[in-house]
Amino acid sequence: MNGVTITQAANRENLRLLIMLRWIAVVGQLVTIGVVHQLMHVPLPLEGMLLVLAALVLWNLASVARWKAQRPIAGPEVFAGLMMDVLALSLQLYLSGGASNPFVSIFLLQVILGAVLLNVRWAGVLTAATAIAFIVLNFVYRPLDVPNLHEGRIFSLHTMGMFLCFVLTAGLLLIFLARIASNQRDHDLKLAELKRRAVEEDHVVRMGLLATGAAHELGTPLATLSVILNDWKRLDVFRKDADAREELQTMGAQLERCKAIVSGILQSSGELRGEGTVKTTVRGFLDQAVEEWRGLRSPPRLDYDNAFTPDLDIVSDVALKQVVTNLLENALEASTDRISLSAARHEDQLGIVVRDNGPGFDPAVLERFGQPYVSTKARPGSGLGLFLVANVVRKLGGTVEAGNAPGGGAVVTLRLPLAALGAKP
Template sequence: MLQLIQLRWLAAVGQVITIGFVQLVLEVDLPLLPMAAVVVALALLNLLSLLRLRLRAPVGQAELFVVLLLDVAALTVQLYLSGGVTNPFISLFLLQVTMAAVLLQIRWAWAMAAITTLCFLGLSLAHRPLVLPSALSADPFRLHLQGLLVCFILDAALLVVFVTRVSGNLRARDARLADLRRQAVEEEHIVRMGLLASGAAHELGTPLATMSVILGDWRHMPALRDSPDLQDDIEEMQVQLRRCKEIISGILLSAGEARGEAAAVTTLDAFLEGLVQEWSALRPRARISLENNLGGQVPIVADPTLKQVLFNLFNNAQEAFASRICLSAARDGATLILEVRDNGVGFAPEMLAQFGNPYRSTKARQGRGLGLFLVVNVVRKLGGRVAAHNRPEGGATVTLSLPLGSIAIERRRADAA
């Protein structure tokens, strides 16, 4: 519709220039008032079309056909008033048929071809003849050839402009559809992984509980109770078992099971500080810091998925041989900006070009980029976006932009209601 509006403006301006040239320079008498009324009608049609586009509703085939039909009617009236089939601009009907063939389904295109053919036949039977001045009436065929040349140039230029723009729109649409198909495949992949992870979490619950009971019994056995070293080992094993249980609980929560029991009301400051402290406790050799630039308390519901996203980014930075990791938090209106910076080796160029795609990793081991793949898709599900780049001084920065409404208490309460 927008392409048709632009072409219609060109047509209106072209008609004004042509009518003025024929009337003033060639001194051919034309019915200026009705011809000007047609140009004004085209301008009004364009204004109505622009108002129609503001509705943001899809433009259907029938609607496009009606608009093209109005263009054909305007051209037919102008040709009727200026010589009918003897007017060299009669070939502009082919432009209308071409636009219908490009934009519309085949039945609408054939209908447009039939209507323009009928208009052509009608103009051959009835039209207002042109009365040429004596200076031009001596060689009217030469004047007709000149008009044909001008019409051919106009047709060719408009076709190039229109077809290239429509082709660009079609390519953009195809690229968008391909991107949507890729996202659908990725989301299906996530669902499969989520089902597998949820099933594994349920299956692991029983053996972990059994191991916890056995370790508790061992701790009170006389043969082991008197050995401080064995007691320390048993305590460490119990700590690791509790950690395994927390991970399984997190997987189940992320899968949507028993989320209401574990949903904790907190503030964004406390959530980020606790997250950094927990990751530091799990990896005491790593140096991680928090830069809090939020400028105030933000009540939220602690989301295990967001926690896992940041853990994945921390783990990825550590695996990239980073000795320092920094989590920066700031607000930009209603958007939460989280940055994870490190001084590691950074991302390879091919990784940045396909950031977040599954099975794209420079690490030759199991996992192969699924962590970043999950980061990108979870953030996208929360309504945010992810960007990554390498730092000039070395290392990399991953930026998460999240709407605060996706984790704020008010939004969660509304979703629950």
């Protein structure tokens, strides 16, 4: 999520807030009109005032439809909504005494909303509009007909109107400012998350460059060792000694494994083969990844349950396979004799659950799960496996969660959107 996306999200939230405040204002105006007309016996032009309220309701319904649409919301749209509120208030004041109406101070509420929700330019335009409306209402308005009331009674009604205006304005400000404070906290949390992700992604890039450079450097000595081992196979000492010949074969197998790992690093960086992607299926990808890892690591017991149905075509790459193998590696290191991997389909997502019967995650690790070098293993580089898993899954738009099973052992759950894997339902 970049800065533009955050701004658009803030505009959407601001529009939702204005919609909520506008409904409160409509109800407040209805109640105020009823109190003034029925209880205070002040005649009001009900048809005109109710027509303004009806227009305000229609505008708010249109705003609700706009808010529900998926299109981005720009700042001028929020400004237009506030201008509509100013116009509606101006018309209501025109019909009920103009600037002498105690509710004229609600213009200040519009100014405050504009100052908080809009940039300086639009807020200045809104403030100028309210000032012009105030000036015009001093000269152009429909006077209220207050019959048979002496001056003291009129002053009392004015004071009561000011009190109602104060209560309405204070209530709306309380709701508005509380919501704004909540939105600001959410905004700060999103920015903090963006900064954290930027740091982590930079860390991943640096690790990738380091790994690719190391793979290049290791290529030459590994090739040299391979040539030397092939020469040793022709020596009499290895031909005659069966044990030495077996150890030489073991060395050769381990050397080939090192070469495969180096090739995998180069492949994942795009240097060995195009983009390093392979067309396969979900079940085929998981079966191959698990079987390859089982052949390399030979775990004491691996319970594998692939229940993903119906199968779908996807595009896999080395990074995706490393997600699975890293989880299995981590589980094998923690487990004493048994690990399990299960896969299932959850609507439009692939779910993968890896369990072990080890001691489980430390609470401190769970609290910072997915961050680099967060591990209880006392060796250099610990914690990078799960960190890389979390980064790849997040890039694909998925989620990864870690926890401890009630009966003991750790549980890691992945959810990957099938669309991000190139699947076509």
